[in-house]
Amino acid sequence: MSSLQMRFEDIYNLEYEREYFSPGRINLIGEHIDYSGGLVLPCAITLGTSVLLSEREDSKLVFYSDNMQDVGVIEIDLNDLEYNKDHNWTNYPKGVFALLKEQGHKFDKGLNLLYYGTIPYASGLSSSASILMATAVIANDVYELNIDRLDLVKLTKDVENNYIGVNTGIMDQFSIGFGKEEAAILLNTDTLDYEYIPLDLKDNSIVIMNTNKKRGLADSAYNDRRQTCDQAFDILKEEYDIEYLCDLSLDQLEAKKDLLSEGKLYDRAYHAVSENERTKLAAEVLKAGNIEEFGMLMNESHYSLRDKYEVTGLELDTLQTAALSIDGCLGARVTGAGFGGCAIAIVNNAKIDEFIEAVGTDYLDKIGYAADFYVASVGPGTARVK
Numbered sequence: 001m002s003s004l005q006m007r008f009e010d011i012y013n014l015e016y017e018r019e020y021f022s023p024g025r026i027n028l029i030g031e032h033i034d035y036s037g038g039l040v041l042p043c044a045i046t047l048g049t050s051v052l053l054s055e056r057e058d059s060k061l062v063f064y065s066d067n068m069q070d071v072g073v074i075e076i077d078l079n080d081l082e083y084n085k086d087h088n089w090t091n092y093p094k095g096v097f098a099l100l101k102e103q104g105h106k107f108d109k110g111l112n113l114l115y116y117g118t119i120p121y122a123s124g125l126s127s128s129a130s131i132l133m134a135t136a137v138i139a140n141d142v143y144e145l146n147i148d149r150l151d152l153v154k155l156t157k158d159v160e161n162n163y164i165g166v167n168t169g170i171m172d173q174f175s176i177g178f179g180k181e182e183a184a185i186l187l188n189t190d191t192l193d194y195e196y197i198p199l200d201l202k203d204n205s206i207v208i209m210n211t212n213k214k215r216g217l218a219d220s221a222y223n224d225r226r227q228t229c230d231q232a233f234d235i236l237k238e239e240y241d242i243e244y245l246c247d248l249s250l251d252q253l254e255a256k257k258d259l260l261s262e263g264k265l266y267d268r269a270y271h272a273v274s275e276n277e278r279t280k281l282a283a284e285v286l287k288a289g290n291i292e293e294f295g296m297l298m299n300e301s302h303y304s305l306r307d308k309y310e311v312t313g314l315e316l317d318t319l320q321t322a323a324l325s326i327d328g329c330l331g332a333r334v335t336g337a338g339f340g341g342c343a344i345a346i347v348n349n350a351k352i353d354e355f356i357e358a359v360g361t362d363y364l365d366k367i368g369y370a371a372d373f374y375v376a377s378v379g380p381g382t383a384r385v386k
């Protein structure tokens, strides 16, 4: 029996009936443009959330997280699914049930649930979307709701936006719902058309570098960045026939620069439009097996997020600069929302140990606490595993 199965029996005095796994994600390129109709290139990783469950006869959802043992068991009634801050992390899974109920779905029995995540907390690798998708897939299976995958993805985004209150785009939920082993997902966040691109990095691997600077999406500048982009879009849609900011070319944007002179409007829009073009190019060079060029585009993406979008900060910039100074590193950038969290680097397999040692030492010297490193494995999307 695995330690998680034993844990389930300890907590619930019952045997578990099913187990699910839901990944986290990294984004290779295409950052902060999934709310501006841009292209993104994320992949699901093998760090993620395991959930064990058994069915109950009553109407209670009983939650326990092995990552938050001090919070203990939290019981929720399926007839009362209002957000409640005393319910701590369980508001995430609860929100999934709340929105499903709003859609008219019925739950005739409760569940005992045990969650355990290997995604470091607040690291920007999407632990919240991982928990949300796990819960949505579980509810869909157990109560036989027959909702298709894309609608589950949209539902979890809705939970994040309207139940939790963070105005994210759809990238995290989509990549976790649609992840595939050894593939990146080129997703058009306007049409939701997508394409799997085989992730063949030749002699290289992706190293995830965690700043260990905690980031809270809700109280961060995330919503502010999004609002600025929406504002730029509102101005530019009077000038061009566009549905999203990322429908523009750089030339079109530059031609209207004068209209965006207030505050940071132009810089933010410049990032969005240029990042979209970069992502298009990055997908092409990745398909062509040109990893060097892919690495250069990752660097450019980081510089744009640092200088134009201003979401990196000292910790991420320190990791990125240190990474690039190491022979065998082809490119490095922040991944996810920024403001702390993680960066990623493409590193030659023979140099990984040396890379981690050198970047880790430099970071500790400059920042005063340690970074963590993980070699990423790209895995499948949310699924039942037992």
Ligand code: GLA
Residues within 6 Å of the ligand: 027, 030, 031, 032, 033, 034, 035, 168, 169, 170, 171, 172, 336, 337, 338
């Ligand atoms: C967070 C959000 C995503 C996306 C990224 C930045 O992860 O949840 O929707 O906006 O930030 O690319």
